[in-house]
Amino acid sequence: MESIGFSQHDHTACVNGGLKAVENTCADKGLRLTKGRRRVLEILLQEHRAMGAYDILGLLSDEGFASQPPVVYRALDFLTEHGFVHKVEKLNAYVACTHPTDQHTPVFLICRGCDTVAETGMPTRSGLKDAASDMGFEIEKTVVEAEGLCPSCQGQAT
Numbered sequence: 001m002e003s004i005g006f007s008q009h010d011h012t013a014c015v016n017g018g019l020k021a022v023e024n025t026c027a028d029k030g031l032r033l034t035k036g037r038r039r040v041l042e043i044l045l046q047e048h049r050a051m052g053a054y055d056i057l058g059l060l061s062d063e064g065f066a067s068q069p070p071v072v073y074r075a076l077d078f079l080t081e082h083g084f085v086h087k088v089e090k091l092n093a094y095v096a097c098t099h100p101t102d103q104h105t106p107v108f109l110i111c112r113g114c115d116t117v118a119e120t121g122m123p124t125r126s127g128l129k130d131a132a133s134d135m136g137f138e139i140e141k142t143v144v145e146a147e148g149l150c151p152s153c154q155g156q157a158t
């Protein structure tokens with residue numbers, strides 16, 4: 001699976017595609033993608049990096065959105081609950097899912113230089129699940145976050 005975020009790509013298509021996928025899923029499932037929820041998602045898609053709730057709030061109020069912290073938190077709760085956005089625990093921040101229509105375990109590659117986060121797919125047959133079930137443990141949620149340097153930050157380091 002390609003990792004989006006560190007690679008060159010048509011970012012306008014990427015943002016529009018991400019929005020469209022979520023709009024379609026919401027329509028199918030009868031979920032309400034309110035203006036605020038949609039805008040929060042759009043910001044995360046545009047930024048391609050993990051953002052804290054307060055970063056998002058800052059952008060929204062710059063735009064004149066009458067946004068209160070609870071509005072942003074509720075939008076993020078909705079978006080993460082339905083898998084449109086993931087929470088990156090390490091950064092206590094949020095990132096838009098790059099393939100929101102698939103059931104998947106996200107694996108995050110986090111650049112410690114610029115906070116860009118790329119999501120990449122986990123091999124579906126993960127050894128972790130088998131190892132856990134050998135111990136009688138049933139995994140409900142796995143968070144995989146790897147830290148390092150993205151290609152452009154590696155370039156700056158040399």
Ligand SMILES: [Zn+2]
Pocket residue numbers: 004005009010011012014015048
């Ligand atoms: Zn993009």
Ligand SMILES: [Zn+2]
Pocket residue numbers: 086097098099100104106119
């Ligand atoms: Zn995802």
Ligand SMILES: [Zn+2]
Pocket residue numbers: 111112113114115116149150151152153154
């Ligand atoms: Zn970087």
